[in-house]
Amino acid sequence: xxxxxxxxxxxxxxxxxxxxxxxxxxxxxxxxxxxxxxxxxxxxxxxxxxxxxxxxxxxxxxxxxxxxxxxxxxxxxxxxxxxxxxxxxxxxxxxxxxxxxxxxxxxxxxxxxxxxxxxxxxxxxxxxxxxxxxxxxxxxxxxxxxxxxxxxxxxxxxxxxxxxxxxxxxxxxxxxxxxxxxxxxxxxxxxxxxxxxxxxxxxxxxxxxxxxxxxxxxxxxxxxxxxxxxxxxxxxx
Numbered sequence: 638x639x640x641x642x643x644x645x646x647x648x649x650x651x652x653x654x655x656x657x658x659x660x661x662x663x664x665x666x667x668x669x670x671x672x673x674x675x676x677x678x679x680x681x682x683x684x685x686x687x688x689x690x691x692x693x694x695x696x697x698x699x700x701x702x703x704x705x706x707x708x709x710x711x712x713x714x715x716x717x718x719x720x721x722x723x724x725x726x727x728x729x730x731x732x733x734x735x736x737x738x739x740x741x742x743x744x745x746x747x748x749x750x751x752x753x754x755x756x757x758x759x760x761x762x763x764x765x766x767x768x769x770x771x772x773x774x775x776x777x778x779x780x781x782x783x784x785x786x787x788x789x790x791x792x793x794x795x796x797x798x799x800x801x802x803x804x805x806x807x808x809x810x811x812x813x814x815x816x817x818x819x820x821x822x823x824x825x826x827x828x829x830x831x832x833x834x835x836x837x838x839x840x841x842x843x844x845x846x847x848x849x850x851x852x853x854x855x856x857x858x859x860x861x862x863x864x865x866x867x868x869x870x871x872x873x874x
Contacts, residue, residue: 642657703857705857706828714787749832828860829856832850
């Protein structure tokens with residue numbers, strides 16, 4: 638049975654060649670999974686690791702999923718806000734109904750994490766009681782906050798990509814890790830959006846935020862596992 642870098646003999650429970658990385662892979666250069674194939678694995682024929690055959694790190698994948706999802710949502714929120722600013726400027730100054738309708742449309746397009754905060758801070762859509770502002774002028778403070786959120790989202794996305802590049806670079810199988818990281822990213826985005834939508838049905842605001850975070854974490858971890866599974870099915874060991 639070929640394990641990427643050398644052959645494994647199931648009958649003897651050992652590799653048939655010495656470990657290519659020498660003592661860095663363990664004292665026994667022919668040993669497999671520390672002699673404990675239930676608790677350990679050696680998917681690449683180099684170094685044993687605890688866990689299932691692919692030795693995934695679900696905790697790290699979940700954390701990376703949250704970062705990826707939060708970053709993407711931050712960037713998207715900034716884009717949605719800019720579109721809102723531009724649309725508000727074209728409204729008749731006295732048409733508060735049109736402004737309220739635009740707010741509803743914009744809130745629906747806002748991604749779960751920032752939308753959850755908005756739902757808690759400003760549940761309503763109409764003008765604040767006693768407001769004398771014009772309908773065609775957006776809130777400057779909120780505009781600045783949205784810009785800061787977009788900047789923060791960009792930073793988080795860059796950090797997530799950097800982690801992926803690092804994981805690919807240090808992997809013994811860069812092609813496989815690229816697939817794993819790609820599926821993890823997609824899983825995080827889908828999980829964050831789906832979890833937020835589900836959470837908002839239960840408790841708009843806190844449920845939206847909590848659902849999005851949990852969904853992103855689960856989606857990131859599940860996505861990486863699924864990506865490894867897909868790659869291994871296409872390229873059997």
